Amino acid sequence: MELFSRWMSLLPIFFISCFFGLGRATDCGGNNVAQTLIVGKYGQAFRTIQAAIDYVKSNNDQWVKIHIKAGFYMESVVIPVDKPCIILEGEGIRTIVSHWDHQSINNNATFTSFSPNLIASDITFKNSYNVATDKYLGNKIEPANAARLSGDKYFFSRCRFIGYQDTLYDLMGRHVFKDCYIQGEVDFIYGSGQSYYQNCYINAMGRFPNLPGFVTAQGRNSADDPSGFVFEGGSIVGNVKVNLGRAWKPYARVIFHNTYFSDIVTPQGWVSWSAAGNESRTTYAEIDCKGPGADTSKRVAWMKKLSSSDLNKFSFASFINSDGWVHNLPTIS
Incomplete structure (x- = not known):
């Protein structure tokens, strides 16, 4: 991944998001679901997820649930900016949305959402490009998004x-990931989102045992930028060595709290990358983490040591839910 190309590729998304405005997120009628659509491979009105999304009216302001029955859906799904208030509900690991593409880091993701107000549960989003299966190790390594998220108020569960x-690609907006599974090796959680990862299982699966990967590449751009990734609980495991993160932009902010680190985490933990020479601007911190990879004695000298009051700023209530939007969502079963 080249730093310049990634900066340039952000521009179209940035201007689109600014034009429509992340602040236009609504309450979607509180916690009531106004309509339910069902997607299934057989015997349903909608055979694809995209067809059900296309059916939702523009400028929707009430929660519409799209229940996706178990099955393998080979499609690239897009929620446009004018269709907020959508719930995607799968049936666990048997509901799989898969796509194979790598054109650029900002195009052709398996799942893309531009609109505000999104709930998703019990769905697998997979970009199979470069993902090894059995003896087949895939193709030339390229950026390949399973999901690209650029709206405000997203909640993903399981x-x-x-x-x-x-x-x-946790691009921008406030996002919650609860009890999720995230797999990759290189910058496989990245972007400028203001996001909270709660009890997530992070699996670093790679093919180069002597070349450590990177769990995160966070893109906080200034001291006033509210973005950052906070990981509460969960674990980092896998089959290759990884760094916890590298700074995509100069004020990158990533915090792990009470997370289990297996021995795949490198001793140094963090890489300055675009913050080289100004590492003090970054906020990389580990609080009360455990496991064989949690030894901080050989971490980079510029890793932050946060006080209790600092940690309070990164709690769920303060960092992601200060206006209570999460408590106003429909119940996720």
């Missing part, structure tokens, strides 16, 4: 994101 490089 979802799976599978890829190799740039799996989860």
